Amino acid sequence: MGNHLFEYAGNVHIHTRYSDGAKTVPEIAQDAEKANLDFIIINDHDYMAKTLHVEDEVKYGNVLVLVGLELGGRFHHYLAFGLREMVHGKGAAPQSVIDRVNRKGGFGFLAHPFEKGMPFMEKRIAYTWNDLSVTGYTGICIWNFSSRWKERVKTPLHGLFFLLFKGWGLKGPSRKTLQFWDRACEKRRVVAVGGSDAHGGYFHWGPLRFTPLSYRDGFLSINIHPLLDRPLSKNPVYAREQIYGAMKEGRLHMGHDRLAPSKGFRFSYVVEGGKTLEMGEERVFKPGTLVVKTPRKGDIRLLRNGIVVFRSMGWGFSHVIRQRGVYRVEVYRRVPFFGLRPWIFSNPIYLR
Numbered sequence: 163m164g165n166h167l168f169e170y171a172g173n174v175h176i177h178t179r180y181s182d183g184a185k186t187v188p189e190i191a192q193d194a195e196k197a198n199l200d201f202i203i204i205n206d207h208d209y210m211a212k213t214l215h216v217e218d219e220v221k222y223g224n225v226l227v228l229v230g231l232e233l234g235g236r237f238h239h240y241l242a243f244g245l246r247e248m249v250h251g252k253g254a255a256p257q258s259v260i261d262r263v264n265r266k267g268g269f270g271f272l273a274h275p276f277e278k279g280m281p282f283m284e285k286r287i288a289y290t291w292n293d294l295s296v297t298g299y300t301g302i303c304i305w306n307f308s309s310r311w312k313e314r315v316k317t318p319l320h321g322l323f324f325l326l327f328k329g330w331g332l333k334g335p336s337r338k339t340l341q342f343w344d345r346a347c348e349k350r351r352v353v354a355v356g357g358s359d360a361h362g363g364y365f366h367w368g369p370l371r372f373t374p375l376s377y378r379d380g381f382l383s384i385n386i387h388p389l390l391d392r393p394l395s396k397n398p399v400y401a402r403e404q405i406y407g408a409m410k411e412g413r414l415h416m417g418h419d420r421l422a423p424s425k426g427f428r429f430s431y432v433v434e435g436g437k438t439l440e441m442g443e444e445r446v447f448k449p450g451t452l453v454v455k456t457p458r459k460g461d462i463r464l465l466r467n468g469i470v471v472f473r474s475m476g477w478g479f480s481h482v483i484r485q486r487g488v489y490r491v492e493v494y495r496r497v498p499f500f501g502l503r504p505w506i507f508s509n510p511i512y513l514r
Contacts, residue, residue, distance in 0.1 A: 167389040167440070169425055172201035172405065173381050175232070175241055175273065175303065175357030181210035184362035190377055191222035197381035200394065201226040201405060205241050205357075208233045214248040219398055226394070226401050232273060233259050239273040239289050241303055241357070244406050256293045269300040269410055271355055276338045280312035282321060283367070294342070300409075301353030302343050304335040305416055305507065307383035308359035308375060318367070325374055329420040330497045332383070334504025344468030347488045347510055351444055353409065354509055356384035356416035382420040387427070389413045389440060412442025412509035421495050421505050426457035429491050429508045431483070444512035447486035452511070454478045454491055461494040461502055486513050 177183035178190060185193075187204065194202045204218070208231050219229050230243040233251035240259050242249065245268040251259040263270050275291035310333045315321045324331045335356075346352040358380030365374050388408035395401040408414055417424025431439040433450040454462055455478040462479065464472040466487040472479075483489070493506035 167391065167428075168393050169387055169389055170200040170394055170405070171385050171387050171419070171425060172199055172203065172226075173197075173358050173360070173385050174203040174230075174355060175205045175306070175359045176202055176377070176380070177206055177232075177359075177361045178204055180204075180212075180215060181206035181232075182361060182363070184364070184373070185377060187215070187218045187227060188222055190360075190362075191225045191227055193377040194225045194381050195223045197378060199225060199381055199385065201228060201401075202381075203228045203230050203243065203405075205230045205232040207231075208248070208250050209235060209252055211248075214245060216246060219402065221396075221398055226398060226405075228402055228405065230268075233263070233270075234273070234289070237289060238291050238293065240270050240299075241273045241355075242268050242270040243409065244268040256291070257296045257298075260296055260298045264298055269406075271301045271303045271353070272296075272299055273303050273357075274306040274309045274359070275302060275342070276336055277306065277309040278313045278336075281316040282318070284312070299352075301355060301412070302339070302346070303357055304339050304343055304354045305356030305384050306359050307332070307357070307380055308361070310334075310336075311375065321374070327500070328375075328379060328383075329418070330500045330503060332418060332421075332503070334418075334492075335507065341468060344465075344488070347490075347512070348467060351412060351442065351510075351512060353412035353442065354416065354507065355386050355409065355414070356507070357386075358383050383418060384416060385419050385424075386414050386416055387424060413440055415441065415506055415508045417506045418504060421497070421503055422458050424457065424506045426455070427493070427506050427508070428453070428455040428478075429511070431489070431511045431513070439511050441509040441511060444514065447513040449482070449484055452481045452483055452489060454481075456493055456506070458495070460505055461496070463492045463494070465490050465492065483513065488512050
């Protein structure tokens, strides 16, 4: 990886009218452009979409649209990317779904594996991932905006409160999700992403009919920020490979960009002797220095194998490493009344 990296912001796990979303692809792309995103990835439900609409993989204005899938019914939702033809998961075991995607040249992530559901109206119906023995997946969606927002809505008053404070009130990835991810990373490289799960649908309650979570809300929430070694191509075919390449390697961070823009975050490891490793990279351990830079002041936590080993309030730090392990970073922002709120989650650097 070169010394100069090019960062882009995008939103994944978006639903359109092809499944249970409220808008068309061009309309959604227009919302994404207003949110200053560089790309979005559609993940419509396989059991609702009749086909994989790869014809929509074009640029709408300044926004690149890519098309994936969300496979799964009552349980085991799987976010698939990189496919060129439709894949159906109905009636298939979770491992079989992962294997089908891999055979078709795609890759994927376990979606909202430990979500809890919304107590108000939805009776805590949750689309969890129950078979944790599966293998062959690229990673896990550790931070789902829609899921984490709904979990806190217990009554109409809760709903009103968290509608007013969508940014400050949002919870970070659950402890159970992070623990599962950290354990998996100790065995192999497992990429983490975050997404909006945007539907833009109406909510009905008595005479009230409104959109609690718009596409714009989703695009201002949990975004991924891949790092590329060259500018994003203007050719959608090449740009697709650039984005997917960074996703497969874990060369990205997740940021709650409504809390504060996370563009400019960097996390790297400088080995004694000069070589630099970026997020997602792995090598045999040699002593060196972990370097963290944040675009704004935050509470920065360095974790080794899921345990905080260093913490600093500021714009970044350099920390000498003398011990092998899987290292990642979490950053929190202090906001009025709510205190420290989750802001940035990096992918790991693997020092085996």
